[in-house]
Amino acid sequence: MESFYQNVYKMVLAVSALSICCMLPHTGQADPGFSFGNAASGNQACLDCHSDMQTVGDKNLISAAVFSHTTHAMFGCKTCHDTVSSDHPKDGTVARTTTCTNCHGDIAAEYATNKHSHAVPNCNACHNPHKVLKPNEISALAMTATCMNCHNHNTIKATHAQWLPQTDLHLGSITCVTCHTTAKNFIVSVYIAHRDVKADGTSPVIADYHYLSTKLNSRDVQYLVDRNRDNSISIEELKMFNGDPENKDLYLKAILTPTKTSHAFQTSDKSWNCTFCHANGPSEAQITRLVLPQQDGTFAGFDVEKGTSLSSLNAIPNFYMMGSSRNKLVNNIGVLFLTGGLIMPVGHGFIRFMTRRNRRKE
């Protein structure tokens, strides 16, 4: 009974913390990620041992830094590991009776509707509960890496190559869940990537925090792009980043990601329809976020001026989504050229018609 009241108390604390977080003014800046740390949940006693490799071994090791970033941390270790006794670990029991579905029943129900749930029924196979982060706190490559734990890249590539033109390019510019779930709300997530990686186009290497911070003498990597420090990225700031000789080893890598993920794994009709992306483009794709690595290993997104990815000429020079990201000025110049080509047939043709009698044979 005491344990029950403790859990209720922790829940109240957590909800209060969330409420305070939601009440903070939203200035368009990045979600910095909310760390519940250990104070709210008293996890330290557990982490004293479980963050020490020598004590608990690799299998039971928990990174305190990463765990403190997860939503799970706020509930406290004993919420899930409610059978842990005062004799733990000497009593030899597995200190867990709670399952993911106790809290995530809706996700479990959604997941159960597809065949992934038969092959991989265990949530832990993809999501380590001590590391699980929100979609906007991980990189697009990390999203895809989860799938690659089971799916072979070469097989995936070969399968897609049967129908998808520019397979490598697509696989390197979209996450798996963008097409293979019912996820919605796609945005263009822009990462800072290394130029000097293997040039197969499928594996851009996103620069990590430590690499980027060396360029700024350990200042926040945000200021590498956000020069005026207003927590919002303008097209001008992106151009400055691209034009800065100091950044010659880097480039902006854009990847289409969903903001709201789904566990309904299926290839939806939109995925077979090229013009879903390549015509006007999903309206959400007009939204661009610059996603930067954080010191704690997570990622944070920053709002970028609207229209950057699809219409600006050189804000993200290496991003082009055919049919969608076409520049109006360039279109007009092209039309001007074509119109010029019609001057002869139309103008000359008209005078030719009017003077046809002069060319009649005698």
Added chain:
Amino acid sequence: MESKFVYLQPTPVRIWHWLNALGIVTLCASGAQIRFPEFVTICGSYRSAILLHNTAGIVVALSFSIWFFYYKWVSGALTSIYVPKLDELSHPLLRQVFYYFYGYFKGASSPFHATPDSKFNPMQKSAYLAIMFVIVPFVSLSGIALLNIGPIRQIILMVGGLQILVIVHFLLACMLGAFLATHVYLATLGSTPLAYFKPMWTGWEKVGHHHSSEKILGTSD
């Protein structure tokens, strides 16, 4: 009256020409759909447009390479046929321009008459110089680069990124499209609207008496 014919366009040239024509028209149509899929659906699905564009692009690029290789290293006539001489760029060029924009309307005959060794008038030479030595090579190269974005990403980044490459490709393609319209129209300016089309199909061009030289290989009533 006896009509004389000169064998102006050998079979390989005609095959090359019509293959190019088909390829470039296909590229223009599929390219328009790729860039403006909301307005152009001539090739069916977007994927079909892409595959058609890629295939036609490779065919035209190969065709261009064969053309260049043949005229540069086999026949050696690349410069004499396609590059206007300095003296052609003054009086003969003006005379040809004057003919097209004035003399033609007054019923004058063309100051230039094609022979197998000199197929193009100075205006044509100037146009082909730009088309075959600037526009086609660069539109082909940018197209090939766009087909291999992954492997040559470093090079693409060096030239300013994917967007610059696409702009170059698109604007050069528009220039080629503009040339196509002018090219087809100018081909109708012969003695009859089809007079210049027939030689490119049969190889034989009908000529007047002043062409009666050893280059004239056949006659017809």
